[in-house]
Amino acid sequence: MHSSQESSFNRWRSGASRNWVFFRQWLRAPLTTASVVPSSPRLGRAMAMALPADVGRVVELGAGTGAITRELLRYRVRPEQLFVLELNEELHDDLTQAFPLSTVVCGDARQLPQLLAAHAGFRDGSVDAVVSSLGFLSMPPRLVEEILEASFACLPEQGVLIQFTYGPKCPVPAPMLRRLGLIARRVDFTLMNLPPASVYELRRRPAAS
Numbered sequence: 001m002h003s004s005q006e007s008s009f010n011r012w013r014s015g016a017s018r019n020w021v022f023f024r025q026w027l028r029a030p031l032t033t034a035s036v037v038p039s040s041p042r043l044g045r046a047m048a049m050a051l052p053a054d055v056g057r058v059v060e061l062g063a064g065t066g067a068i069t070r071e072l073l074r075y076r077v078r079p080e081q082l083f084v085l086e087l088n089e090e091l092h093d094d095l096t097q098a099f100p101l102s103t104v105v106c107g108d109a110r111q112l113p114q115l116l117a118a119h120a121g122f123r124d125g126s127v128d129a130v131v132s133s134l135g136f137l138s139m140p141p142r143l144v145e146e147i148l149e150a151s152f153a154c155l156p157e158q159g160v161l162i163q164f165t166y167g168p169k170c171p172v173p174a175p176m177l178r179r180l181g182l183i184a185r186r187v188d189f190t191l192m193n194l195p196p197a198s199v200y201e202l203r204r205r206p207a208a209s
């Protein structure tokens with residue numbers, strides 16, 4: 001096979017095998033996996049570009065097959081400053097191989113402060129931003145709230161959490177945002193994902209002046 005054909009064939013094959021791995025995880029745990037296919041590179045780019053240009057340490061929650069991880073590394077985050085968290089053991093093992101320069105951990109987003117504190121480079125338990133690839137819409141509200149509490153416990157005053165959703169509005173309901181003292185803003189929308197997705201930025205509500 002011609003070398004350029006070979007590389008596009010290999011790209012197709014690795015994409016197809018990622019889709020297959022992801023689909024198998026969805027069959028096993030549809031609510032946790034929350035999607036039938038991985039995110040598109042276009043959505044990954046939108047998530048990366050939603051981060052501040054000078055962002056330092058970043059956590060990605062629920063990295064799945066690494067589709068968004070790849071774009072975070074391409075556009076915004078240095079590999080040694082990325083902490084990748086995934087609950088599913090099989091996906092975690094693949095991520096460990098795919099991103100050897102980053103810290104890749106198997107665990108629950110609700111334990112984020114403890115997980116950060118247990119890993120070199122993140123022991124102070126603080127990061128500049130959290131990127132969430134979690135399917136909030138298919139999770140019980142209490143679980144979403146616990147994940148947000150854990151995430152903001154690791155963020156400084158101006159820190160942001162970037163979240164995508166396939167729904168028509170912010171996946172965190174307004175009363176929950178109010179309870180947690182957060183505000184949400186839609187920062188991007190892309191048709192180039194299956195299904196189309198919006199990107200939201202969540203941050204702490206500024207103190208009333």
Ligand SMILES: C[S@@+](CC[C@H](N)C(=O)[O-])C[C@H]1O[C@@H](n2cnc3c(N)ncnc32)[C@H](O)[C@@H]1O
Nearest residue numbers: 033038039062064065066067087088108109133
């Ligand atoms: C919508 S998928 C992410 C898709 C990913 N962007 C991709 O393209 O492959 C959500 C991922 O979050 C993981 N997950 C679900 N609940 C989690 C939790 N509490 N902590 C960490 N990861 C979790 C799932 O195993 C799944 O891989």
